[in-house]
Amino acid sequence: MLQHRFPLSSGLRSARPASWRRPASRPAWRGLPRVAQPQRSDSPLTLTPKRADGPSTDLRVILGRLVKLALPYWQTESSARWKLAGVVGLTLATTGVSVVFNFLGRDFFTALSEKDEVAFKYQLVKYLAGFALGIPVFVFKGYFQSKLALEWRQWMTERLLSDYLEGRTFYGLQQSGEVDNPDQRISSDVATFTDTALGLSLTLLNAGIDLVSFSGILFSIYPPLFAALIVYSLGGTAASVALGKNLVTLNFTQEAREADFRYGLVRVRENAESIAFYGGERDERELLKERLQAAVTNYLGLLTASRNLDFFTSFYRYLIQLLPAAVVAPLFFQGKIDFGVINQSQSAFNHILNDVSLVIYQIESLAGFSAVVDRLGEFQEAMTARQEQQAKLASAAEAGDEVKPAAAAAAAAAAAAAADGGDGTAIAVAAVAVVPGPSAAAAAAAAVGGGFGAAEALPGIQLRLLAGGEQGGDRPAGRRPLLRVHDLTVVTPRGSNVLLRGLDLEVPPGSSLLVMGPSGAGKTSLLRAVAGLWSDGSGRIELCVGGRGEVMFLPQRPYMVLGTLRDQALYPRRCGDQGADPPTTSSSSTNDNGGASDGGTHAEANGASASSSPSPPSSSPSPPSSSPSPPSSSGPLPDDSEVLRALEMVQLGHLLTRYGRQAPPPHGATSARSNGNGNGNGSPPSSSGSSSAPAPASSSAAAALDVVADWSSSLSLGEQQRLGWARLLLARPQLALLDEATSALDQKTEARLYKVLEQSGITFISVGHRSTLREFHRELLQLRPDGAGGVAWEVRRLAPAAEEVTVRVAAP
Numbered sequence: 001m002l003q004h005r006f007p008l009s010s011g012l013r014s015a016r017p018a019s020w021r022r023p024a025s026r027p028a029w030r031g032l033p034r035v036a037q038p039q040r041s042d043s044p045l046t047l048t049p050k051r052a053d054g055p056s057t058d059l060r061v062i063l064g065r066l067v068k069l070a071l072p073y074w075q076t077e078s079s080a081r082w083k084l085a086g087v088v089g090l091t092l093a094t095t096g097v098s099v100v101f102n103f104l105g106r107d108f109f110t111a112l113s114e115k116d117e118v119a120f121k122y123q124l125v126k127y128l129a130g131f132a133l134g135i136p137v138f139v140f141k142g143y144f145q146s147k148l149a150l151e152w153r154q155w156m157t158e159r160l161l162s163d164y165l166e167g168r169t170f171y172g173l174q175q176s177g178e179v180d181n182p183d184q185r186i187s188s189d190v191a192t193f194t195d196t197a198l199g200l201s202l203t204l205l206n207a208g209i210d211l212v213s214f215s216g217i218l219f220s221i222y223p224p225l226f227a228a229l230i231v232y233s234l235g236g237t238a239a240s241v242a243l244g245k246n247l248v249t250l251n252f253t254q255e256a257r258e259a260d261f262r263y264g265l266v267r268v269r270e271n272a273e274s275i276a277f278y279g280g281e282r283d284e285r286e287l288l289k290e291r292l293q294a295a296v297t298n299y300l301g302l303l304t305a306s307r308n309l310d311f312f313t314s315f316y317r318y319l320i321q322l323l324p325a326a327v328v329a330p331l332f333f334q335g336k337i338d339f340g341v342i343n344q345s346q347s348a349f350n351h352i353l354n355d356v357s358l359v360i361y362q363i364e365s366l367a368g369f370s371a372v373v374d375r376l377g378e379f380q381e382a383m384t385a386r387q388e389q390q391a392k393l394a395s396a397a398e399a400g401d402e403v404k405p406a407a408a409a410a411a412a413a414a415a416a417a418a419a420d421g422g423d424g425t426a427i428a429v430a431a432v433a434v435v436p437g438p439s440a441a442a443a444a445a446a447a448v449g450g451g452f453g454a455a456e457a458l459p460g461i462q463l464r465l466l467a468g469g470e471q472g473g474d475r476p477a478g479r480r481p482l483l484r485v486h487d488l489t490v491v492t493p494r495g496s497n498v499l500l501r502g503l504d505l506e507v508p509p510g511s512s513l514l515v516m517g518p519s520g521a522g523k524t525s526l527l528r529a530v531a532g533l534w535s536d537g538s539g540r541i542e543l544c545v546g547g548r549g550e551v552m553f554l555p556q557r558p559y560m561v562l563g564t565l566r567d568q569a570l571y572p573r574r575c576g577d578q579g580a581d582p583p584t585t586s587s588s589s590t591n592d593n594g595g596a597s598d599g600g601t602h603a604e605a606n607g608a609s610a611s612s613s614p615s616p617p618s619s620s621p622s623p624p625s626s627s628p629s630p631p632s633s634s635g636p637l638p639d640d641s642e643v644l645r646a647l648e649m650v651q652l653g654h655l656l657t658r659y660g661r662q663a664p665p666p667h668g669a670t671s672a673r674s675n676g677n678g679n680g681n682g683s684p685p686s687s688s689g690s691s692s693a694p695a696p697a698s699s700s701a702a703a704a705l706d707v708v709a710d711w712s713s714s715l716s717l718g719e720q721q722r723l724g725w726a727r728l729l730l731a732r733p734q735l736a737l738l739d740e741a742t743s744a745l746d747q748k749t750e751a752r753l754y755k756v757l758e759q760s761g762i763t764f765i766s767v768g769h770r771s772t773l774r775e776f777h778r779e780l781l782q783l784r785p786d787g788a789g790g791v792a793w794e795v796r797r798l799a800p801a802a803e804e805v806t807v808r809v810a811a812p
């Protein structure tokens with residue numbers, strides 16, 4: 001008899017790696033890949049801290065997550081609803097075809113038993129015709145179902161991706177370690193989810209209709225047989241649910257262990273050179289073996305649990321095989337039914353058994369599926385919580401809420417006290433507040449107790465992106481600070497350690513600030529806070545720039561993207577979305593400070609520090625005439641001539657020669673984006689690209705821009721740093737944050753790069769250890785241990801050297 005039931009698996013699943021699948025011979029396995037639980041945080045294999053509980057086994061939680069994950073696609077996409085209706089129609093048709101086959105089979109076997117050759121031939125033809133018409137229904141149903149699942153998967157993956165990459169959620173999740181292996185969840189778990197959710201829903205629907213159709217048939221043949229079947233299958237279902245319960249946890253764990261193993265291999269690939277230099281192969285092998293062992297051990301547990309369940313399901317399945325024939329046979333012997341009816345009852349019986357025993361046969365698939373639902377639900381909830389938290393901070397910043405007035409008042413009092421003490425050098429003083437108030441109390445506790453857990457009461461750092469007129473009160477445009485830091489306390493993620501406390505700072509447009517201090521003092525963390533990456537702590541950071549794209553960060557080891565040399569130079573402007581997405585800001589508007597340097601004077605007293613910043617030195621440069629003033633980070637993409645010029649300016653011309661030789665033959669012009677410009681006069685690249693009279697870019701140099709290589713391993717660190725500087729010159733943000741961005745360069749190159757940067761009019765803040773950096777900056781923020789486990793800070797004016805003066809200093 002034709003078996004009409006199609007398994008849940010589809011083409012999608014077969015595209016996934018086959019590792020850890022159960023042996024194909026095992027009958028109960030319907031192909032769902034194993035899904036695992038997050039590891040306990042005490043596991044030596046844990047890459048990031050993970051939640052301490054396991055997967056949820058609460059049916060209500062799982063169902064709630066299932067609905068939240070599944071509904072949006074069908075609610076949003078009307079075309080998907082139509083397609084689903086089509087697939088449901090085909091599913092119903094398969095049941096209809098099954099019923100027809102059931103009757104065809106009855107007549108076929110009856111004709112056979114009656115030795116009626118003519119009737120037999122006729123029934124045979126009818127049966128074959130039924131195959132010809134019915135089988136395509138099954139095939140098309142499977143095809144369209146898989147196609148719809150694939151479309152759903154694409155939609156859902158794109159949605160998760162945009163949530164993940166929006167508002168730097170990916171960074172926050174990585175820092176907090178809330179969810180393990182997000183990559184696995186986005187790629188493999190979504191595929192499993194859509195594939196199974198659709199397959200399972202249709203299977204359930206099919207089973208329901210099937211049950212109704214064949215119950216009628218079986219009931220009409222022999223009601224006691226029908227009743228026995230229902231009792232048998234319901235009892236079996238209850239037993240299999242009890243036996244298969246721990247499969248959810250085992251599946252959950254398996255997925256995480258496999259992801260950890262894979263991630264270990266990826267790290268070896270990404271850090272091949274360092275590992276080779278260290279000769280760390282043995283350690284890597286041991287680590288990978290440990291991870292493999294963890295996956296194998298869990299899988300053995302999974303196999304054992306499946307084996308035990310299989311004992312039950314196999315007995316259940318095979319025990320019942322003879323029952324219908326045995327029960328109905330007496331009726332045949334009594335001549336009450338034809339022989340074909342025995343076959344028909346067997347077929348109907350199997351159908352109903354499959355329908356009612358769905359849970360038993362699919363228990364392992366269901367266990368895997370609920371683990372997937374749990375992982376994806378948890379992931380989505382973590383992203384939503386993070387985005388809500390960011391939105392709250394942004395709206396608090398927008399409302400201009402004063403987060404800690406008590407602390408500010410205390411700081412002002414401390415400032416006054418220090419001024420009374422009068423040591424003659426302190427123009428402004430900031431202090432850790434010592435009056436009651438959540439953040440003040442936490443900061444004070446941190447100062448005394450080393451900071452662990454102390455930051456929990458801090459309300460978070462407010463980062464505001466201001467319109468030009470908002471900041472600086474009645475100060476004229478162009479004299480308002482580009483960056484203003486007010487009473488800032490920075491705390492490491494999860495509040496484990498308080499770093500800077502009560503920092504007050506102003507950076508005027510066109511100015512430059514050098515941040516120095518011992519390793520671990522919190523220099524990079526300050527930049528993270530300014531860039532909006534860290535929001536744990538308290539205080540306010542105001543950026544008077546045109547958008548988030550107007551702040552650019554240059555790390556010590558620049559990120560090398562996959563792609564061409566041009567892609568490297570233009571990163572992250574390739575997609576033309578710069579300036580968008582300012583999630584942590586209160587307002588996004590054009591800044592009237594622009595990139596122009598006016599030597600902005602800051603004499604404003606702020607609430608916390610009674611500051612009276614002196615004017616920046618008179619030597620502060622006006623933007624050089626060769627350097628176009630407005631920032632272009634939101635302008636059109638630089639063309640090839642500008643890219644070439646920027647690379648020349650950061651002394652990477654040799655790359656153009658080297659890669660120009662390897663470049664593929666030019667296609668038409670040098671490049672679609674090339675305009676043949678390139679003046680090579682050493683001026684910063686112009687966003688207009690037409691104001692200068694450039695020499696034509698050599699075609700081989702321009703062709704070098706199309707070369708694709710593994711840039712992070714084929715360029716030296718110094719070259720990568722210079723490429724980072726080229727990015728900066730091309731993006732021309734209003735504010736650049738440079739974190740030891742010249743550490744791998746010789747002093748001559750470093751001096752040249754800073755000169756070009758200063759000429760460009762970009763305001764910059766550098767973090768560094770070399771004393772030679774002082775000559776390229778106007779102010780210095782010096783961090784040093786305060787002797788009580790915290791960090792004291794001091795702001796000094798640097799140039800001209802003879803007039804160096806302390807501008808602000810933290811109170812002891």
Ligand SMILES: Nc1ncnc2c1ncn2[C@@H]1O[C@H](COP(=O)(O)OP(=O)(O)OP(=O)(O)O)[C@@H](O)[C@H]1O
Pocket residue numbers: 175492493496499517518519520521522523524525526
């Ligand atoms: N993601 C993190 N989670 C917890 N602590 C962190 C994290 N990142 C940094 N820290 C800690 O915060 C402190 C300050 O780090 P930061 O990178 O700001 O120091 P730094 O002054 O830039 O040091 P260096 O000069 O060595 O680069 C260090 O003690 C560091 O261990």
